Amino acid sequence: LQFLYFIGTMAPLRVLVTQATGRVGKELIAHLNEARKGGRDVFIRAAVRTESKADFVKSLGADEVVTFDYDKAESFVPAIDGMTQVFSANPDPQADGHAAFCKALGDYGKMEHAVRLSCFGADHNTASYDHDVHASIPGTGIPGMLRGYWRDEEVLIRELPKNTTVLRANFFQGHIVKPETSNIDENGFFSSPLGETKNSFVSTNDLGEAAAVVFLGGVQQHGDKYYDLTGPVPASMHDVAADLAKALGKPVEYRAQDIDQFEKDFGPQRRAFFEYLRNGFYTRCSPDFYNLTGKKPQAFYDYLTKPGKAGETGISEIWKAGMWSKGKNVMEGHEE
Numbered sequence: 001l002q003f004l005y006f007i008g009t010m011a012p013l014r015v016l017v018t019q020a021t022g023r024v025g026k027e028l029i030a031h032l033n034e035a036r037k038g039g040r041d042v043f044i045r046a047a048v049r050t051e052s053k054a055d056f057v058k059s060l061g062a063d064e065v066v067t068f069d070y071d072k073a074e075s076f077v078p079a080i081d082g083m084t085q086v087f088s089a090n091p092d093p094q095a096d097g098h099a100a101f102c103k104a105l106g107d108y109g110k111m112e113h114a115v116r117l118s119c120f121g122a123d124h125n126t127a128s129y130d131h132d133v134h135a136s137i138p139g140t141g142i143p144g145m146l147r148g149y150w151r152d153e154e155v156l157i158r159e160l161p162k163n164t165t166v167l168r169a170n171f172f173q174g175h176i177v178k179p180e181t182s183n184i185d186e187n188g189f190f191s192s193p194l195g196e197t198k199n200s201f202v203s204t205n206d207l208g209e210a211a212a213v214v215f216l217g218g219v220q221q222h223g224d225k226y227y228d229l230t231g232p233v234p235a236s237m238h239d240v241a242a243d244l245a246k247a248l249g250k251p252v253e254y255r256a257q258d259i260d261q262f263e264k265d266f267g268p269q270r271r272a273f274f275e276y277l278r279n280g281f282y283t284r285c286s287p288d289f290y291n292l293t294g295k296k297p298q299a300f301y302d303y304l305t306k307p308g309k310a311g312e313t314g315i316s317e318i319w320k321a322g323m324w325s326k327g328k329n330v331m332e333g334h335e336e
Helices: 023-037 051-060 073-080 092-108 144-159 178-187 204-217 237-248 259-266 268-278 288-293 300-305 314-318
Strands: 013-017 042-048 064-067 085-088 113-119 164-169 189-192 225-229 253-256
Touching: 013 023, 013 204, 023 042, 023 051, 023 204, 042 051, 051 064, 064 073, 073 092, 085 092, 085 204, 092 144, 113 144, 113 204, 144 164, 144 268, 164 204, 178 189, 189 237, 204 225, 204 288, 225 288, 237 253, 237 300, 237 314, 259 268, 300 314
Parallel strands: 013 042, 013 085, 042 064, 085 113, 113 164, 164 225, 189 253
Antiparallel strands: none
């Protein structure tokens, strides 16, 4: 990785990291800080929603912290000013704010390189997905969440067409059982509608490292490039249960969940996306992480047990509160 840090242009980097306290943003900051210790000229500005997070991101290597919110356009210019690189990520319900932010990036006119966190499956520039054609259900379109991820890419590409790199990730390893942690603690099992279908879930540690490699390699090498990032092996829910049991040191059982009940718990948007995790669309393993870093992606058990560059294990990360909570449809009012 150290070699990869130095094959870029060696130009100074002034990186704005949005979602800086998120699973990927914090890893990116830690990797950029390591590159700086190795001699790269890197300035890191971390964008956070609340000032209470400032000390945390500074401990990872952020030089400066700004308060930023996609729903508050007045926070855009102070975050962007003086920066030449931006890491772009946003919560799903804040798509409109993200689009406005991308317009501000274009108006700024000095952003040399943007790295966008996304998901593959609905894009139109590197593939020809028909948004009216579902991968496995006749008469149904591509899930709205996937169309939304492409929309979030598209508004950024429109402003920086040759200066954008997109990391298209599979479903996060840390999201597989996050809504089920209390059930695991209290009852020793988790439920999911994914069953025997195997998916190559991706480590967020890998996504942060890949973003750092792309920034350090430079826009000349990675501009207008699109990388599909996955785990190293497809895993079923029984495989996930076995890794969790080993990591936690206690039995963990997987129990199948009815997909209709899953929709009641999380809403129709989430259900539609999970149909793609049930039909094999996300089974394949991509070589792109290896091509970027020279190593295999991180396995689920290693993600669970080994601290990332920011110092947190997957177990610790999963057992924190997250956006997707059972009984709460966070996409309500934002569904297409």
